[in-house]
Amino acid sequence: MRQTRRAGPTSSAPAPAKGRNSVSQAESWPHQEAQRILDRTKNLDQEIILQTGFGPSGFPHIGTFGEITRTTFVRLALTDLGAKNTRLIVFSDDMDGLRKVPLTFPAAMNEHLGKPLNEIPDPFGCCESYSGHMNGKLLEMLGRLGFDHEFRSSAQQYQSGVFNNGLKQILDRVDKVCEIILPTMSDQKRQGWSPFLPICESCRRLSTTRVTAYHPERCSVSYTCDGSVGAVNGCGHTGEGSILDGHAKVGWKTDWALRWYVYGVTYEMYGKDLIESANLSGKIVRALGGTPPVGYFFELFLDETGAKISKSVGKGVTVDSWLRYAPVESLALFMYRNPRRAKKLFLGAIPQYVDELLEEIEAHYGAAVPPGQRSTFGYLRPDAPASDPFVRGLRYGTLAELAGTVGTTDIEILSQYVKRGIGWPGGDDGAMKALISQAALYHREVLLPTKVAYTPAGEAERTAIGTLIDYLAQPNDPEEIQTRIFALAKESGMEAKDLFKSLYLVITGQERGPRLGGFITVLGRDKVREILTGALQAAGSR
RNA sequence: GGGCCGUUAGCUCAGCUGGUAGAGCAAGUGACUCUUAAUCACUGGGUCGGAGGUUCGAUCCCUCCACGGCUCACCA
Numbered sequence: 001m002r003q004t005r006r007a008g009p010t011s012s013a014p015a016p017a018k019g020r021n022s023v024s025q026a027e028s029w030p031h032q033e034a035q036r037i038l039d040r041t042k043n044l045d046q047e048i049i050l051q052t053g054f055g056p057s058g059f060p061h062i063g064t065f066g067e068i069t070r071t072t073f074v075r076l077a078l079t080d081l082g083a084k085n086t087r088l089i090v091f092s093d094d095m096d097g098l099r100k101v102p103l104t105f106p107a108a109m110n111e112h113l114g115k116p117l118n119e120i121p122d123p124f125g126c127c128e129s130y131s132g133h134m135n136g137k138l139l140e141m142l143g144r145l146g147f148d149h150e151f152r153s154s155a156q157q158y159q160s161g162v163f164n165n166g167l168k169q170i171l172d173r174v175d176k177v178c179e180i181i182l183p184t185m186s187d188q189k190r191q192g193w194s195p196f197l198p199i200c201e202s203c204r205r206l207s208t209t210r211v212t213a214y215h216p217e218r219c220s221v222s223y224t225c226d227g228s229v230g231a232v233n234g235c236g237h238t239g240e241g242s243i244l245d246g247h248a249k250v251g252w253k254t255d256w257a258l259r260w261y262v263y264g265v266t267y268e269m270y271g272k273d274l275i276e277s278a279n280l281s282g283k284i285v286r287a288l289g290g291t292p293p294v295g296y297f298f299e300l301f302l303d304e305t306g307a308k309i310s311k312s313v314g315k316g317v318t319v320d321s322w323l324r325y326a327p328v329e330s331l332a333l334f335m336y337r338n339p340r341r342a343k344k345l346f347l348g349a350i351p352q353y354v355d356e357l358l359e360e361i362e363a364h365y366g367a368a369v370p371p372g373q374r375s376t377f378g379y380l381r382p383d384a385p386a387s388d389p390f391v392r393g394l395r396y397g398t399l400a401e402l403a404g405t406v407g408t409t410d411i412e413i414l415s416q417y418v419k420r421g422i423g424w425p426g427g428d429d430g431a432m433k434a435l436i437s438q439a440a441l442y443h444r445e446v447l448l449p450t451k452v453a454y455t456p457a458g459e460a461e462r463t464a465i466g467t468l469i470d471y472l473a474q475p476n477d478p479e480e481i482q483t484r485i486f487a488l489a490k491e492s493g494m495e496a497k498d499l500f501k502s503l504y505l506v507i508t509g510q511e512r513g514p515r516l517g518g519f520i521t522v523l524g525r526d527k528v529r530e531i532l533t534g535a536l537q538a539a540g541s542r
Numbered sequence: 543g544g545g546c547c548g549u550u551a552g553c554u555c556a557g558c559u560g561g562u563a564g565a566g567c568a569a570g571u572g573a574c575u576c577u578u579a580a581u582c583a584c585u586g587g588g589u590c591g592g593a594g595g596u597u598c599g600a601u602c603c604c605u606c607c608a609c610g611g612c613u614c615a616c617c618a
Contacts, residue, residue, distance in 0.1 A: 096618045121579055185616055252618045272547065276613055342548065352554060352566060402580040417579070484575050
C-alpha cells in the first residue's frame with residue numbers, strides 16, 4: 001500500500017519548486033557565458049580553449065574544484081550551442097618559487113625556499129617532487145570526478161620550449177611590459193623589477209635573482225642572486241642565463257599573459273580577488289600582439305561565519321569532507337548556483353543542497369529535455385543515462401534522522417528500514433545505499449556533536465532508569481523488556497510516554513525511536529546499561 | 543579614497559526576458575497516551591537594505607545613499 005506513495009498526492013517527494021529547478025535552462029549562466037564566447041569567436045568550428053589554474057604549493061582545495069567544475073559547465077553549454085572543438089586546460093604552476101612553507105609541513109623545507117616547486121623534494125617522500133605530489137593529488141581528484149581535461153605542468157611547458165617564442169616576444173618588448181606593470185607598483189619596488197625570474201645556476205633559486213641586463217639578441221638576461229625570500233638569502237652568484245627552455249620563468253601577471261598568448265586561451269574564470277591581475281595580464285597580452293580571453297570572475301567562498309575561506313590554511317570545508325557526506329553532484333550544484341553571489345560553504349549546507357539535487361534529478365527525469373537544452377542536472381552529470389538510476393523522492397534530513405533514530409550507520413540495517421518505511425524509491429541500489437550511508441555519517445559526525453547530551457534530571461526518571469539498569473543485567477525477551485518499561489513508569493509515577501521520551505533522548509538523542517524492547521536487544525543490553533549509567537552519572541555530577 | 547560585486551522570512555538559499563514573493567531548516571500550535579520506526583496537520587513571520595525615478599505596474603531597469611566584501615599595498 002505504500003508503494004504508490006511516491007506518485008500519490010501524499011507523496012513525501014518534495015514538490016518541484018517553481019522556477020527553481022527547471023528543465024529548460026536557456027538563461028542559465030553557463031549558457032550566457034557560452035554565448036559571450038561565441039559572440040567573440042563567431043565560428044563554431046574554431047578551437048575554443050578554456051583554462052583553469054592550480055597552484056601546487058598546497059593541496060588542491062575546494063576553490064580548485066569549483067573553478068574546474070564551473071568551467072566545465074560553460075564548456076558543456078558551448079557544446080550545446082554547437083561548438084565543435086573545445087578543450088579544457090588545467091594548468092599547474094609548478095615552476096613557481098616556494099615562498100612560504102605551509103604551516104603543517106616539515107620545517108626542513110625551509111632550506112628550499114625560493115626554489116621552483118618542481119625541484120623541491122616531496123616532503124611525503126612518495127613523489128618525484130613537492131609539486132609532483134600536489135599535481136598527483138589534483139589529478140586524482142579530477143580522475144575520480146570524471147572531468148575531461150588536459151593537464152599541463154608549467155615546468156614541463158617551459159622546459160619543452162613551448163613558451164620560447166612567447167618568452168622571446170616578452171624579452172623583445174620588455175619595456176612595454178614594464179610600462180604596464182611599473183605604475184602599479186610602489187616606488188621602492190620599481191627599480192630593479194623585471195618580468196623575468198631566472199633560475200640561479202648556482203643555487204637553483206628563482207625568487208632570489210635580480211635581473212641586471214637584458215640581451216634580446218642572445219635570448220638571455222644577466223642576473224645577480226642577491227635577493228631573499230623568508231629567512232633565506234640568495235647565494236650571491238652573478239651570471240648570465242638563457243630565458244628559454246626552463247632556465248627562467250616570468251612572474252605572475254606576465255606568466256598568465258604568456259599562457260593566454262601561447263595557447264590562445266579563449267576563456268578563463270577567476271576569483272574576484274584577481275580581477276585587477278587579470279586586467280593587467282590582459283594589457284600584457286595585447287602588448288604581445290595577442291587577445292586576452294573572455295573572462296568571468298566569481299565571488300569568493302565564505303565559511304560559516306561569513307569570513308572568506310583561506311586557501312592556504314585548511315580552514316573550511318574540503319572536497320573530501322563534503323564528499324564524505326554527500327554525492328559529488330551536490331557539491332557541483334553548489335558551484336552551479338549563482339557564482340556571483342558570495343555563498344557560505346560549510347557542512348551545515350549539505351542537507352539543503354542534497355535535497356535540491358534530488359529535486360533536480362526529479363525534474364530532469366520528470367520531463368523531456370528539449371533538444372539543444374540542458375537541465376540543471378544535465379550540467380551536474382553530463383553523462384547521466386537516459387533512464388533514471390538515481391535516488392529520488394527522499395530527503396537527506398530524513399535519512400540522517402533515521403540513522404540517528406536507529407542508532408547505527410550500518411548500511412544494510414538502514415536500507416531495510418528505508419525499504420519498509422517508505423518503500424525503496426527506485427533507482428540504483430548502489431546510489432541509494434551510498435546516500436544512506438553518507439547521511440548516517442553526517443548524522444553521527446556533524447549533527448550529533450552539536451547536540452547537547454540529555455541528562456535525566458527528574459527524581460522519578462532517574463529512579464526508573466536506575467531500576468532498568470539493574471533489570472537489564474539479566475537477559476530477557478524483547479516483549480518482556482517492553483512491558484517492564486511500562487511497569488517502571490507506573491512504579492515511579494511517570495507517564496509512560498515521558499519515560500519513553502527520556503529513554504530515547506538518553507539512548508539516541510532524539511525524542512522518538514523504535515520499539516524499545518527490541519531496540520535494546522539489538523543494541524545489546526550491556527551497551528544500553530553503559531549508556532544509561534553514563535547518563536545517570538552525568539546528571540548526578542551536575 | 544578610486545574601481546568592482548553583493549544586500550530576498552530567525553538561518554541557508556531559489557526567484558527565467560518587470561505583472562503585488564517561495565523552499566528547506568528553525569519556531570509556534572494541535573493530534574497519536576501498553577506504544578511512539580525516521581510522524582501527520584495547521585500557523586506565524588518579509589514595505590525583497592533605504593530613498594527617488596522610468597512604467598499601467600519593479601525584488602527584477604536607472605540614479606543616489608547605507609551596510610558588507612574584494613581590489614588598488616608585487617606574492618608567484
